[in-house]
Structure formats: C-alpha cells, structure tokens
Amino acid sequence: MTRAISPDHPTERSAEPLAPALYITATPIGNRGDVTLRALEALARADRLLCEDTRVTRKLLGMYGLSRPLIAYHDHNAESMRPKILAWIAAGESVVLVSDAGTPLISDPGFKLARDCRAAGLPVTALPGASAALAALAVCGLPTDRFFFLGFLPPKSAARRAELAEVAGLRASLVIYESPRRLAALLADAAAVLPGRQAAVCRELTKMFEEAVTGTLEELARRYAEADTPKGEIVLVIGPPGEAAAWSEAAVDAALDEALATHSVKDAAAAVAAASGLPKKTVYARALARRDAP
Template sequence: MPRGLILVATPIGNLADITLRALDTLRRADVIACEDTRVTARLLARYGIETSLLAYHDHNAARRRPVLLDRLRRGETVALVSDAGTPLVSDPGFKLVRAARDAGINVTAAPGPSAPLTALVISGLPSDRFLFAGFLPPRGAARRTALGTLATVPASLLFFESAGRLAATLADMATVLGPREAAVARELTKLFEEVRRAPLPELAAHYAAAGPPKGEIVIVVAPPEEAAATEADLDAALERALAEMSLRDAAAAVATATGRPRREVYARALALARDKPEDRRS
C-alpha cells in the first residue's frame, strides 16, 4: 500500500458495497480522517477494523488540517473518507489534498461508489457529457440565477438536494430550464432505492403534492435541445418565468436559457405582459 494521503470511497448505502482495496487501506492506515466518527465507526465495526478515527469536516477543517499534515510529514498514512461515496465530492477534503500536494506528500485514491455517477448511469439520461453542480443556493432568487448560468451547458446536469427543498428546486428548474427530461434518484443502493423520471414540470408537481420524500437525493437533468427555440417556445418559457419572477428577472433567465439576445427577450416579455391585465413588476 502506498504511503501518504489516500482518498477512500465508502459505501453509499449498503455496507457490503465497500471494495476489498478500501477495506485493506482502512485497516493498514495509521489514522482515518472522516466527516462523522459515528458513521465511519459503524463501517469499521462491521469489518473488525481498529484503526483510530479523527473527525475532519467543514467546522474543524482549518484546525485539523495542520495536525494531519504533520502526521503525513512524519511518514504516516492518512486515509480520508466521507460519510458516503467518494471523498472530495461536496466535502472539505480538497483543501487537505491541495496542502498535501504543496508539501510534496503523495496523494492517491482507492476509488469506489459515487452518488452522482450512480444516479447518472441509472437515470437513462445522456451520460456522454455531464456536469456535477453540487447543491444549488437555498433561496429561490439565487437558485434561479445559478440555474440560469447552467442553462446552456451542453451536458446532463447533476445536483444534490435536500428533501425539504426538492419540490421548490424542481419548480425553479422547470421555470429556468424548461420541460427537460429529468430524474430524481433517492436512497441509492439502499433497500428502498427509487428513480422517478419525467419532464421537470411533472416532477415538480408530483413532489409538491406528495411532500418531501425520505432519503438523500440526486437530481439529473437532461441537456438542452440543440434545435433553436421557436417563437412559441420562447413565449411558453416567458409565461412560465413570469409566473414566478419579475418581468426583468424572467427576461434575463429566459435569455440565458435560450441564448437569445436579452434586449429581444425583454421586449417580448413586455409585449406578453401588456396582453395581460394583471400587474407585472419590472
């Protein structure tokens, strides 16, 4: 086993999914740095591994990083794990990797499960090109702005989301990205694994009616259609956006999503607003 910092992928759901290489690495490491010692302790107990644990997470990373680097400089092997899946995907580990690299310490990985990749390959959506965007902002306006920056990316989009925000996030996706095919994958590799696939508006309506589901969630959204939007498509996108946003924000979001000039889209949004008697904020 190589010395230095080793990134070890742990099971997403079933503890039996861990690889033999990962178990060997955890057993032979001098210390295991982990997000939550209680979670990792259950994994170690399952396989009779007695390696000591050290908590390393968002709240203590700046304080613990020098401790781990000092141990690495002394020639020890540090195994870094997340609570589930591959480390450094939405956790603070990348700063430790960067510091170790800068210090000339060897960094390698014992690869394995990844929730975003698992969701992508079982979603039935295009997997030749994809972009993992982590968690979107929790507030609606910031979330729609973030989605607008991703609207023209020619790849499938992958997101983490909490159960409580799922319906609102799907509704914002439908507004900004349009009726793209999408999939909501939850409880991956566990007993009650579920993948629900439908256009974004249908998914938003389903979870709004059904309420927050249980489990950890990955959303996969199909790439944008390559064909240019028709005038009818533009009007439909504006109508959806105007139902949720001010006129100015709706025009900006749709312009970003369609690639149309912002001035042109704003003018069309004004025309649509004039056709309706209700007040539109500009």
C-alpha cells in the same frame, strides 16, 4: 487480530504496511456491498483514519469486523488538524480520509488537505468507489457526455435561482444534491429558471427503495409539490438545453408564460433562450408580446 480482505488473497491480510501518503478513500453510499477491496485493505492497514463523523465510520468498520482508532476531520477542526496530518505523512505514516458516504472531497470537506499535501510534496492517491453523483448520472437516462456538478445550492430561493441562471446556458447536464425537505422548492425554482428541461429525481441510490422519477422540470415540480416529503438522499439531474428545432412556437410560449409568472421579461426571455437554444432577441420579442397580450 482483525482480518481484512486482501486484493491478492481474499482470506489473508497483507503484512505490508501502506506506503506513506494521503489516501482519498470512497465508502458506500447505501449498499454496503459497494465497498472496494482496496478500501477495506486501506481501512485495516492505515496508520491513521480520518473521518467526518466517527460514529458513522465506526458503524461501517463494524460491518466488516474492523475496529480502529478514528480521528475526526471536518469543517470545524480542519484548520487546526491539517498541519498535524501533513506532519504525520512527512514522518512516514499512511493516512486514510473517508467521508460519511461516497467519495471524499465531492461536496465534502477535504480539498484543502489534498492541496496542502501536494504543496508540501507529499503523495496523494485515490481509492475510487461509490459516488451519488455518478450513480445518478448512470441511471437517469439523460446525456452524460458532458455534466456540471453543482453540489448543494443555496437554501434561499433568490440565491438558488441566481446560481441556476448562471449555468442556464451550459450545454451539459446539471447534477445537484438536495435534502428531501427542500426538493419541492428546488424543483419550482429550476422549472422557472430552466423551463422545459428534462430532469430526473434520483433517490435512495443503491438501496432497497432506489428510484429515479423522470419528466420535465414542470412535471416534477407539480408532482413533488403535491406529494409528501420523500425520504432518503436526493440527487437531481437536469438535462442540457434542447436544440432550437425541437421547440415549437407553442412550447416556447408555454415556457415563457411560466417564466413570466415569476420573472421580469428580460430574465424570463434569457432563461427560455438558454433552455431552447433560440436567439435571445427572438425570445425577448416573443416575451414582450406574451406580456402585452390581452
């Protein structure tokens, strides 16, 4: 019989079945040692296991000597699967939901399932654990008292810049997921819309080659424009707007010059005002002067 780690006794599997509920269960984002005891118990004891990719979850189970039937639950079958899942829980079964890595529902399918369970009066519980967003915030050295999770931005530059402009004024760190092949383009757009911001490119979190490269967005954009495409999953953390007192006239002018290269005067001024905390009218007047300077 497959054995799993019990939170109460590490060498004996509990005989008690899981209570009927939907269990939102975090799995490792890289280092397999980051799986929790509760997650292993749930994976071993649940009546049904839902996962994005059965191949990925089967590999995880195999690392811990578990072998269970798996049910695919993803964007392409979610509409037809949700009524079945609710019926299973209502009939007294326990259902575990995992994503390929990290905490389900964070930039992954699943929130509609939790919503529908709640609407039907069915219990939903979280088995917390690894999250790339939280891991990046922990190591990046940027403010974490307030942060805004953006997930994956649009692949096209114009749409990406528009979304960044919408959050430019937030007094919070921004957390963004990106693929390695689009990192350089994302950094270029972020530098144009959020000039002067401190940022960190976090890569391969919890794995052997984990790194967090820090600098201004402009510095990071130049670095990755010239470098080979990095490997591994990417989390970009962008610091909040700086205080107005910290921006010298030279810093404002440099940020405006960079923004004016790709933006209208109005958009460039708005972006720099949001980043610096300076009054919009002041920055707009300076942007006009920079544009009209010989």
